[in-house]
Amino acid sequence: MDGIDHLADERNKAQFDVDAMKIVWAGSRHAFEVSDRISKLVAADPGFRKDNRPMLGRNELFKNTLRKAAYAWKRIIELHLSEEEAAKLRFYVDEPAYTDLHWGMFVPAIKGQGTEEQQQKWLPLAYKMQIIGCYGQTELGHGSNVQGLETTATFDPQTDEFVIHSPTLTSSKWWPGGLGKVSTHGVIYARLITDGRDHGVHGFIVQLRSLEDHSPLPGITVGDIGMKFGNGAYNTMDNGVLRFDHVRIPRDQMLMRVSQVTREGKYMQSDVPRQLVYGTMVYVRQTIVADASCALSRAVCIATRYSAVRRQFGSQDGGPESQVIDYKTQQNRLFPLLASAYAFRFVGEWLKWLYTDVTQRLQTNDFSTLPEAHACTAGLKSVTTTATADGIEECRKLCGGHGYLCTSGLPELFAVYVPACTYEGDNIVLLLQVARFLMKTVSQLGSGKKPVGTTSYMGQIEHLMQCRSNVQRAEDWLKPSAILEAFESRAARMSVACAQNLTKFTNPEEGFAELSADLVEAAVAHCQLIIVSKFIEKLLQDIPGKGVREQLEALCNIYALFLLHKHQGDFLSTGCITAKQASLANDQLRSLYSQVRPNAIALVDAFNYTDHFLGSILGCYDGNVYPKLYEAAWKDPLNDSVVPEGYHEYIRPLLKQNLRTARL
Numbered sequence: 001m002d003g004i005d006h007l008a009d010e011r012n013k014a015q016f017d018v019d020a021m022k023i024v025w026a027g028s029r030h031a032f033e034v035s036d037r038i039s040k041l042v043a044a045d046p047g048f049r050k051d052n053r054p055m056l057g058r059n060e061l062f063k064n065t066l067r068k069a070a071y072a073w074k075r076i077i078e079l080h081l082s083e084e085e086a087a088k089l090r091f092y093v094d095e096p097a098y099t100d101l102h103w104g105m106f107v108p109a110i111k112g113q114g115t116e117e118q119q120q121k122w123l124p125l126a127y128k129m130q131i132i133g134c135y136g137q138t139e140l141g142h143g144s145n146v147q148g149l150e151t152t153a154t155f156d157p158q159t160d161e162f163v164i165h166s167p168t169l170t171s172s173k174w175w176p177g178g179l180g181k182v183s184t185h186g187v188i189y190a191r192l193i194t195d196g197r198d199h200g201v202h203g204f205i206v207q208l209r210s211l212e213d214h215s216p217l218p219g220i221t222v223g224d225i226g227m228k229f230g231n232g233a234y235n236t237m238d239n240g241v242l243r244f245d246h247v248r249i250p251r252d253q254m255l256m257r258v259s260q261v262t263r264e265g266k267y268m269q270s271d272v273p274r275q276l277v278y279g280t281m282v283y284v285r286q287t288i289v290a291d292a293s294c295a296l297s298r299a300v301c302i303a304t305r306y307s308a309v310r311r312q313f314g315s316q317d318g319g320p321e322s323q324v325i326d327y328k329t330q331q332n333r334l335f336p337l338l339a340s341a342y343a344f345r346f347v348g349e350w351l352k353w354l355y356t357d358v359t360q361r362l363q364t365n366d367f368s369t370l371p372e373a374h375a376c377t378a379g380l381k382s383v384t385t386t387a388t389a390d391g392i393e394e395c396r397k398l399c400g401g402h403g404y405l406c407t408s409g410l411p412e413l414f415a416v417y418v419p420a421c422t423y424e425g426d427n428i429v430l431l432l433q434v435a436r437f438l439m440k441t442v443s444q445l446g447s448g449k450k451p452v453g454t455t456s457y458m459g460q461i462e463h464l465m466q467c468r469s470n471v472q473r474a475e476d477w478l479k480p481s482a483i484l485e486a487f488e489s490r491a492a493r494m495s496v497a498c499a500q501n502l503t504k505f506t507n508p509e510e511g512f513a514e515l516s517a518d519l520v521e522a523a524v525a526h527c528q529l530i531i532v533s534k535f536i537e538k539l540l541q542d543i544p545g546k547g548v549r550e551q552l553e554a555l556c557n558i559y560a561l562f563l564l565h566k567h568q569g570d571f572l573s574t575g576c577i578t579a580k581q582a583s584l585a586n587d588q589l590r591s592l593y594s595q596v597r598p599n600a601i602a603l604v605d606a607f608n609y610t611d612h613f614l615g616s617i618l619g620c621y622d623g624n625v626y627p628k629l630y631e632a633a634w635k636d637p638l639n640d641s642v643v644p645e646g647y648h649e650y651i652r653p654l655l656k657q658n659l660r661t662a663r664l
């Protein structure tokens with residue numbers, strides 16, 4: 001606006017090479033270059049403008065999303081973008097749309113659960129967007145309990161078809177994104193019935209709408225489920241309702257990698273575990289962890305830049321007031337979120353590796369790491385999305401009153417992000433899955449079966465059950481070994497305590513239900529240990545760039561010690577640390593905040609977000625917040641006229657009446 005960088009002094013304070021950090025954040029030089037190029041391309045294109053979103057009504061908003069999705073596809077084709085570049089473009093367009101589900105769930109479901117033949121038939125159509133698909137699992141009556149789904153797929157041997165039917169109101173499909181108004185096809189989950197026998201839930205490719213005129217096919221009732229939380233925000237998505245009235249599909253549209261139905265109607269299961277039917281969810285949970293770091297880093301970038309711009313109190317001799325970022329209370333709320341964004345980035349990278357590894361093993365029929373992959377994706381999805389949703393709201397508060405304005409970008413970000421705690425598995429339901437996995441691991445400890453992967457720490461259970469932290473000075477908390485021992489012993493002791501309490505119940509399922517709140521806490525402790533340990537492992541890698549390692553070490557310590565402080569009840573009650581050691585951890589945390597403070601702006605610059613992507617006046621790169629806020633206010637439609645519409649109808653008569661009353 002005035003061409004001046006109002007945050008230049010802050011940028012000059014940085015003690016590390018920001019460009020090198022950008023590459024660490026992106027994951028590689030190549031990833032950085034792709035991301036940088038595509039984000040700038042989107043930002044420069046008026047076709048991807050998004051600042052008017054909160055002002056639009058539902059129909060206008062939705063049509064605008066359709067236009068953008070079609071335009072994005074046109075640009076992808078024109079520019080010959082690779083799959084990686086196209087995904088980045090959709091990411092930076094930053095508008096939830098049916099395409100998220102088409103590329104994010106429909107295509108992966110066919111890839112993961114379809115046979116080679118099915119993939120060859122359907123994937124080319126989906127890749128060219130000649131068909132558009134959604135993921136139709138959840139119903140009005142059941143979401144978390146997938147085994148409770150009611151939609152049926154009954155095999156008819158006479159015609160070699162499945163009859164898809166919604167027998168009750170509660171069996172109506174409800175929520176699938178892209179279903180409401182756009183999808184031509186869906187991967188629909190239904191109970192497979194052959195010869196009167198129910199074989200449980202399986203996936204089927206079902207055509208929903210005509211490819212000629214988009215009208216629903218016979219027997220199909222479909223529509224949108226209505227407005228969702230937040231104006232604009234996720235209402236760009238057509239989450240849908242769908243009912244089937246005896247809709248017939250050919251037999252070869254059942255996804256048959258896990259199990260098959262023969263021409264004669266015989267149900268056959270391959271050696272593949274039935275849980276692979278849930279494979280798409282494992283894939284998406286893994287991507288949601290990486291998304292958590294994006295959403296949190298975005299909110300943190302806004303709050304950090306604004307905290308350096310905003311001044312309140314503390315003026316000396318008529319000089320400027322203090323920057324709010326210098327208040328320790330502000331740092332204590334903000335810097336752990338900054339550290340969490342980095343922590344989630346690195347655990348997301350690791351989880352992607354784990355997922356790729358398990359996928360490769362599955363191809364050779366090695367299913368041994370599937371339970372761990374399920375527990376890790378479920379647990380980390382839960383812990384990172386909860387922390388991110390809470391973190392975005394904290395960032396809004398960190399920006400004071402201005403954070404509540406839509407132009408801060410934070411209300412929309414929160415509204416779009418918060419359902420991540422529910423979709424792809426309710427966070428509590430998922431933590432209970434982790435708890436089951438942990439209880440199984442503990443129960444096998446005496447059997448000679450060595451725990452592996454993320455539970456390998458349980459292999460030293462005797463040590464972890466009785467060790468005492470040897471931290472004596474605040475600086476001792478900077479040793480990764482001290483942090484790891486405290487987190488491992490806390491997680492192990494909480495799991496073992498649950499396992500011991502479970503033995504008091506004659507019926508294990510009753511015990512599990514009764515102790516579920518404690519089990520969830522044990523699962524959280526285990527997941528936090530994974531995040532801390534993956535951050536520490538990241539620091540063992542070669543990290544080029546002046547001062548980059550030092551900054552990451554500080555952030556890693558902040559993340560761990562902040563968790564230790566927040567959950568000190570766990571650490572103290574399990575006897576892993578003493579009250580004195582907890583207090584030393586807090587002293588160390590304060591000193592780490594001082595270390596990070598001069599680098600804070602550079603640490604958020606390293607995310608390399610364009611102003612377009614951030615969509616926030618408070619977070620703009622040049623920090624020139626006040627003129628931009630002032631100017632934006634005048635663009636609000638309410639300011640189109642000086643005297644508001646409705647004055648003559650509703651304000652003037654009131655004022656006149658008051659005048660008469662006053663004269664009386």
Ligand SMILES: CCCCCCCC/C=C\CCCCCCCCCCCC(=O)SCCNC(=O)CCNC(=O)[C@H](O)C(C)(C)COP(=O)(O)OP(=O)(O)OC[C@H]1O[C@@H](n2cnc3c(N)ncnc32)[C@H](O)[C@@H]1OP(=O)(O)O
Pocket residue numbers: 094095096100135137138143144145146147177232233234275276278279281282291292294295370371374412413416417422423424425426429430433436
């Ligand atoms: C406006 C613009 C602003 C823009 C801002 C943008 C910023 C945004 C940033 C990011 C945005 C990201 C955008 C992403 C878009 C995403 C769109 C939303 C997509 C949502 C899609 C969905 O929600 S799809 C539906 C998902 N549904 C669920 O997840 C259901 C959850 N329930 C289950 O998974 C299961 O039912 C259960 C696991 C809870 C239980 O299953 P079940 O009863 O069958 O199992 P058991 O408990 O009996 O266990 C049996 C056995 O199986 C093992 N197991 C269970 N699940 C799995 C699995 N998945 N894989 C492997 N193994 C599994 C379990 O452990 C048991 O094992 P045992 O050894 O027998 O103990």
Ligand SMILES: Cc1cc2nc3c(=O)[nH]c(=O)nc-3n(C[C@H](O)[C@H](O)[C@H](O)COP(=O)(O)OP(=O)(O)OC[C@H]3O[C@@H](n4cnc5c(N)ncnc54)[C@H](O)[C@@H]3O)c2cc1C
Pocket residue numbers: 101135136137138141142143144145174175176177234239419422423424425426427428429432
């Ligand atoms: C924005 C959005 C997009 C979505 N997109 C899709 C999509 O594309 N496709 C699709 O199929 N679905 C989709 N869903 C549905 C989503 O996956 C489900 O809402 C989710 O799995 C949670 O299930 P539920 O709604 O049945 O919650 P419920 O299970 O009814 O949860 C209600 C409460 O009960 C608790 N609870 C449930 N079971 C237990 C238990 N065993 N123990 C303890 N507590 C329990 C939960 O913690 C929660 O507090 C979407 C949902 C949203 C919000």
